[in-house]
Amino acid sequence: MKTTGVRWVGKIADSTDYGIEMAVQRGSVGRDHVAAWAGHWVLGHTFKEAKWKPRILGEYNYATGDSDSTDNKHGTFENLFPTNHKFYGFMDFVSWQNIHNVRLTTSAKPVKGLTLTGDYHLFWLADTADLFYNVSGAARRTGGYGIQPANDSFVGSEIDLVATYQVKSFGAVQAGYGHFFRGGYIKQSLTATGSKDADWFYAQLTFNF
Numbered sequence: 676m677k678t679t680g681v682r683w684v685g686k687i688a689d690s691t692d693y694g695i696e697m698a699v700q701r702g703s704v705g706r707d708h709v710a711a712w713a714g715h716w717v718l719g720h721t722f723k724e725a726k727w728k729p730r731i732l733g734e735y736n737y738a739t740g741d742s743d744s745t746d747n748k749h750g751t752f753e754n755l756f757p758t759n760h761k762f763y764g765f766m767d768f769v770s771w772q773n774i775h776n777v778r779l780t781t782s783a784k785p786v787k788g789l790t791l792t793g794d795y796h797l798f799w800l801a802d803t804a805d806l807f808y809n810v811s812g813a814a815r816r817t818g819g820y821g822i823q824p825a826n827d828s829f830v831g832s833e834i835d836l837v838a839t840y841q842v843k844s845f846g847a848v849q850a851g852y853g854h855f856f857r858g859g860y861i862k863q864s865l866t867a868t869g870s871k872d873a874d875w876f877y878a879q880l881t882f883n884f
Contacts, residue, residue: 676702676709677701677702678698678699679698680697681696681697683696692721693717693718694715695716695717697713698752699711700752703749704749708749710750711738711750711752713738714737715734715737717732717733727783727784730780730781730783731779731780731781732781733778733780734777734778734779736774736778737774738773739751739801739802740802740805741773742804742805750802751772751805751806753812754770754772754812757770757771760810763776763778764794764798764855765875766835766855766875767809768798768810769796770809770811770812773802773805774830775800776796777797778797780793789839789841790838790839792835792836792837792838793834793835794834794837795832795833795835796832796835799830800830803824803825803827806820807864819864819865819868821864823863827859829860830861831855831857831858831860831861833853835853836851838850845883847880848878850877850879851877852874853873853876854872
């Protein structure tokens with residue numbers, strides 16, 4: 676299997692930036708012919724003249740799924756080197772495979788060295804005839820997960836709030852909170868075992884050498 680991609684980034688104006696990335700996969704995996712692709716589109720604007728330098732950003736990520744696991748055609752995009760943390764939610768529930776992801780972001784710098792960021796993610800499976808993949812790219816198959824074509828495609832949504840303070844050039848302090856709201860796909864898949872929304876807190880120190 677081979678992956679071919681292109682990345683294009685730039686500015687529309689001094690304060691407005693954009694980015695586009697596309698990747699296509701062709702070849703074979705075992706006896707299956709591979710035909711998959713993925714894309715990333717982002718548009719952001721920074722209010723440079725405003726006091727807190729607020730920034731807003733809209734992003735859409737997509738990766739194909741496999742509509743039929745028995746037809747010797749592999750349609751699931753393979754996330755070759757998963758680096759999903761922060762890209763598809765800090766809580767690490769989702770991989771860039773068989774997914775629609777809408778992300779809305781805002782940030783501000785109220786005082787020198789402090790950056791406040793808020794992310795809101797929405798997730799849908801690209802194809803419910805395929806599986807729901809975790810952050811490492813492995814398919815979820817336990818607890819009721821599996822190929823569930825009759826399920827709602829909406830996986831859920833996630834909100835992430837992060838505060839980062841640059842103490843000095845050599846160090847930073849960061850704290851964050853995340854909440855994942857289950858969608859119809861998760862609720863239906865885990866009906867027998869039960870499920871609930873998830874919360875996540877963290878704090879970290881970073882030192883640069």
